[in-house]
Amino acid sequence: MADEKGATPPRARAAELNRLLNTYAYRYYALDDPAVTDAEFDRLLQELLALEAAHPELVSPDSYTQRVGGYVSEQFEPVRHAARMYSMDDAMDLPELDEWLSRTDEALGATPQHPVAYTCELKIDGLGVALTYRDAQFVRAATRGDGTTGENVTANVLTIADVPHALAPAGLAHVDSGGLGHTIEVRGEVYMPKHSFVRLNEGADAAGREPFANPRNAAAGSLRQKDPKVTSHRDLETFLYAVADESPLDVRTQAEFLQWLTDCGFSVNPHACRCTSAREVHEFCERALAQRDELDYDIDGVVVKVDSLASQEALGFTARAPRWAIAFKFPPEEKRTVLRQIRIQVGRTGVLTPVAEFDPVVVAGSTIARATLHNIDEIRRKNVRAGDTIVVHKAGDVIPEVVGPVLELRPEGSEEFEMPELCPSCGSPVMREEGEVAFRCVSIDCPAQAAERLIHWGSRNAMDIDGLGDEIVSRMVAQGLLSDVADFYDSLTEKSLAEVSMDRQSMDGDDIVVGKVIARKIMAQIDESRGRGLARVLFGLGIRHVGANVAATLAGRFGSLQALQAATEEDIAQVGGIGPKIAASVRAFFSVPENVAVVERLREAGVSLEQELTAPVRPQTLAGLTFVLTGTLQSHTRSSAGAALKELGAKVAGSVSKKTSFVVAGEAAGSKLERARALGVTVLDEAGLDRILATGEPPRGE
The missing domain is CATH 3.30.470.30 (DNA ligase/mRNA capping enzyme)
Structure with missing residues (x-):
């Protein structure tokens, strides 16, 4: 409450400053997610120090001025x-x-x-x-x-x-x-x-x-x-x-x-x-x-x-x-400029990234004219619009960053920015997965993603096509020889590859091309890659959240791409180590007609879309149960124990809640063990964990 002159009383202001400093310090130290700039935090701290110097009676043991900044996370011992x-x-x-x-x-x-x-x-x-x-x-x-x-x-x-x-x-x-x-x-x-x-x-x-x-x-x-x-x-x-x-x-x-x-x-x-x-x-x-x-x-x-x-x-x-x-x-260096437009940039994985383009300004020794705004949530948080006078600086003195708008200079009639419903590169629908910050184009034919997707297809853990380097693929895309991965098998020829210009000239002034010898070797590698199998195909397709390990798991469970395409999202989510997020991404990929068309062309070109089942999948006997691992285990790492539980269908969480089924407690278990006891969650020792992993069954009576 302000006094008669409108100023906040010292005790109330000190309490407010302490509240702000503790909140901002927690965001900074514990969450690695700063809410204000260092300069603003320092300004508040200096104000509190000056206030306490003028009013010594306000100094208390719990004042922020009497403590060392920082917090101890429960995540580590x-x-x-x-x-x-x-x-x-x-x-x-x-x-x-x-x-x-x-x-x-x-x-x-x-x-x-x-x-x-x-x-x-x-x-x-x-x-x-x-x-x-x-x-x-x-x-x-x-x-x-x-x-x-x-x-x-x-x-x-x-x-x-x-x-x-x-x-x-x-x-x-x-x-x-x-x-x-x-x-x-x-x-x-x-x-x-x-x-x-x-x-x-x-x-x-x-x-x-x-x-x-x-x-x-x-x-x-x-x-x-x-x-x-x-x-x-x-x-x-x-x-x-x-x-x-x-x-x-x-x-x-x-x-x-x-x-x-x-x-x-x-x-x-x-x-x-x-x-x-x-x-x-x-x-x-x-x-x-x-x-x-x-x-x-x-x-x-x-x-x-x-x-x-x-x-x-x-x-x-x-x-x-x-x-x-x-x-x-040091004082922070910030400059004002005018935000002319927010442009969408499509990345190699299909992420649509909004980029601020503004009048050039010199900050920290160099001229900047654009800065990523990362995603729509960041735009909303910073409340920036085209036409705004904005404050910019360099995060870490290196990354151009928009701090925010000067609201009193905002032009009349300015409108909030909205993410497009269609990809600006290919016109395909844009999707945003639940819980994700990014909007994505999931079309495999998107030109903005083409070169990177094609490079990924030929990488070691995917189809392992030796000689298919970044430069050659990029030049083939630029010259219209490739647009999707099926083009490697049904349209690319040794002759067309040999004639690809590398955009360089010899000492004699002649254009440098791939040439017959290199083209013959690459085409032989492409032909050999037809038999790599389903796991490598799945990874090579670049499906969101499907890395090499997930691709191998899906291939081992379903055995063929046809079976995976026919599976429901629920079927996929029940596979150990997969879960709903990956399942939704797989189904989203195969719901795009362009993606299905590319897969069919791969099949017609003789690319193997099947996988030999080399190991039986363990029954999902722990499906529906949630485990939390805490403390030091003697015979396992927490990572390996968690992976073994997931193979049996269990969910492994990082924190204890009422939904937790079991807590496995090793030596020096801390706050998670205490919370489990407070909530009445069943606590198992390492021997109990070993029995579950050996039998595939939870403790009797549970």
Whole structure:
């Protein structure tokens, strides 16, 4: 409630700020789904700090200013840190940084003859981690979490190439007893390079997945994957810069400690500088800000630390941050421009992606004129329309992004954007699966998808046509020789393939063509591929959600494409490991006449559409039952146990609810076990799981 002058009372405003900060922090740290920009979050935090400084009675233990940012997910085993991992106080401009430098100099008794030395390091915008080494061997990795307890992400961190599995001898020479008998916890950031972030989001758009907002959230989401194999393909890297307890180390300064980390084999950011005056600190911050666009990783500021470890110890900590360090935050660069149109782009998998096209504007060192809007939900959330004056920036300083409209400048008569009902490339109907964010064209004849579909057909896990490279296929499509996969068998000839121009010229000025020798080899491979079998055909057709494993499962269950086409959606969904989502996609594919026509042409061309049943399908005795796996199993991984249950028709879920049939609890089972007991869900040990897998039957009486 506002006071008589219309201003919100301090206590009410502090409560509102705490509510907003906690909500936004949860979205950022726990869900990897930021609701506001970093600049807006920092502005709210600075407002709360100023309010509490003016009204000390508002400071309470549960204030956001008294806690370390972050949350601990229930998805991973909790890990208690050797010492607390603190947050960092911020300086939002150079005057604030100067105030901190002056206070620190005064506290440490600095004089012109004996100035305080500071180490300046780039502030990496990644995910904080703690790596534990015992007797010089890597044993565990944990996220920062709430500062006291983090998440055990050891299996995922082991996939990061630059994390050493053992400390190098050069570093151990500076550790008591050569590292033996000591547990050392080093700390730093896991981050995703900018080029990897671009590739990951391009793949998300192509597959119809939600894109990541920035490299930091991409790194956090990748590190928190349940399957380490997914993490291993996300191209994560690290920079280390801190230790929980330096007592066994023979180092006296932060600069010496960074060198020790390097000697041990850790990745340490090379852009660090020892400074002995405010002017030198300013110069480092200005250089970092000017050069940030040239880096292949995201930074959002500079961390300034007292160099002497003894002085750090003397200064100590506040409730949430060290007194001996501060983060100078860079201002975000945003520009205004006019959104001229929202155009639809059709990707290789048929995803229709809306793209904003606007007047060119220079942001973070380069000119941008377009940015993906990802999907219709994103357009609705940002409330953008053609004709709007919009604010744009670069997510992670690399990906052009529309922040939102300037509503007071919206022209009269502007209309909300609607996704088209027909594909703009081929005119086929557009569909949107329930629960999906993406609209798709499912026609196999769509020109926008043709080249990528044809390349996929010839790939190793599909029809394995050696010599059928991306360039040759793209040139055949461009020259009108191919439009769908059946063309490989019923219209392409050795002569027409040999004459395909590669759009290059020899030194003599002649057009380079495929030629008779290469054409003969490729045609022989195409002919041989007719007998690859149903599983490879299903995968090669590029049906949504049907990867190589799913294709093999469907081929093994139905035996022929004719039987699969005749099956109902319910029949397909009952196959172990398939489920309703894949079943709906398969039925949608075969409901398109153009797709059925291509399949018939493949049949007429002699392509094998049958599969020999090599193994009997296990009876679906667990159909209708839902299992949840928690804790550590001795004889199985949770992934392998889940797959075995699915083979028997069970559903394996990630959380416990009233609909859960059984919870299988291994060692160190946590909150899921507690919830199962609270809901009265039957809990099984690993022996009970083994009986189910051996007999194919649930426990008696259930």
